[in-house]
Amino acid sequence: MLKFVLNDAATCVRNNVREFSLNALRLLPHLPQLSPYDVNLQLRENEFVYNFPVDDGIVHSYETNQLGSNSPCEDSRTEASLLHRNGFICGIFDGHGGAACGQVVSKRLLRYVSAATLPRQVLKEHIKQNCNSQSFLKCHNDNVDFVNEIKPIYEHSFQKYIKQLAQTAQRDVSSELVHAFLQLDEALSHEALATIDVRTMGVALSGAVACLVHLEGLQLHVASTGDCGAVLGVLDPQTNQWHPKKLNIEHNADNMAEVKRILDEHPKEEHETAIRNGRLLSQLAPLRAFGDYRYKWSLDIMQKKVVPLIGEQAMAPNYYTPPYLTARPDVQQHELSVNDKFLVIASDGLWDFLSPSEVVSLVGEHINSKKILEPMRLPEGNPTLQQISDQLAERKAGLTRKPIDQNAATHLIRHALGATDYGIEHSKISYYLSLPKDVVRLYRDDITITVIYFNTEHIAGLRDGTSAPAA
Incomplete structure (x- = not known):
């Protein structure tokens, strides 16, 4: 019960973070003031940037970062290129009740989706060649693998999944995404009940929400389960807004x-009782999620397999007609245009502080500011001395807008923690980063952000037919 009271308190504070003043932070016990150098070290610790070859496809590059609050951090992120066709896939996963489910789903879901969206004939050919779960994508930011005792269990589930896929007709991408989400979630249940292993059971009983991006050609699909967020940055060519x-x-x-x-x-x-105090069965804030099988399994399974292992506290109050929860995602599809410049996906730790409009404005300003750091290029033709002078004056004026962070995800985290009506306040960021581990969750959640930049020239070529999708 104490856990849920603390969770409610944390949610209350974070939901009102816009009204939560720096003066309120100063009422806490005195905390050491971090230097700008120490703040930058913490904010940039988990930065990652990946630049694609210029003519490689629709994505120019992406930047990502993560700032933990929980220990260990319950957020996860994965990004990958689709093999056997030109495409990109990535996701952000916000775990709860522990990090296990989010970490497992972040590695496995992209593999399920990459196989599901492959043409069936190509999939069948790879099955004949004894493909595995890593045969359909290339991860760019993944340095950790599953432990040896668990890998065969997950691989068996994947092989079963793709063999079933091969026997079904190809569906549209939205339907394949929904099917992949549900099949992976079902696999988490089967693995836990079949092995009754503390690790597989831990994954099934903890939970995770997810936001996954699938990009192939001009077609962008965003599949989301829970409360992560995705927002597209669109530049109006008429107003430059x-x-x-x-x-x-x-x-x-x-x-x-x-x-x-x-x-x-x-x-x-x-x-x-199904939803009380804004929570499922008065306990769970997201109303859709992976795992969390203590809100999905039948009464019989809970009584015979879960309660003996975990105890009576595993049973949620008023648990009469399960399932109460699903991992089914909502899928939104968007066809990219030359005005679509970037996409931001993030866990709710960011959206507690910043609105979608503020996020897009900050990334847009960051794009414009970074141009100041690029080498100066003279106008084409024979520029006059006045034109060169004007360009130099513009660059000099732009130096005042020079960004502190090269990485846009870090730029967003810095503004989330430090923004005031008068700009970024160092002492405010220092307080947020200095809070003790047993207190910090009351004031901020884990924050994970990925910013995807689109290749405008490639989009233009695909739309006017002068470019063909790479094979």
């Missing part, structure tokens, strides 16, 4: 359609 386009739907108690869906799936007698 940035506009956000939200590409996900949050599954929480603020979403009335989602609340109605859950209530409609259960008897009228449970309408007062």
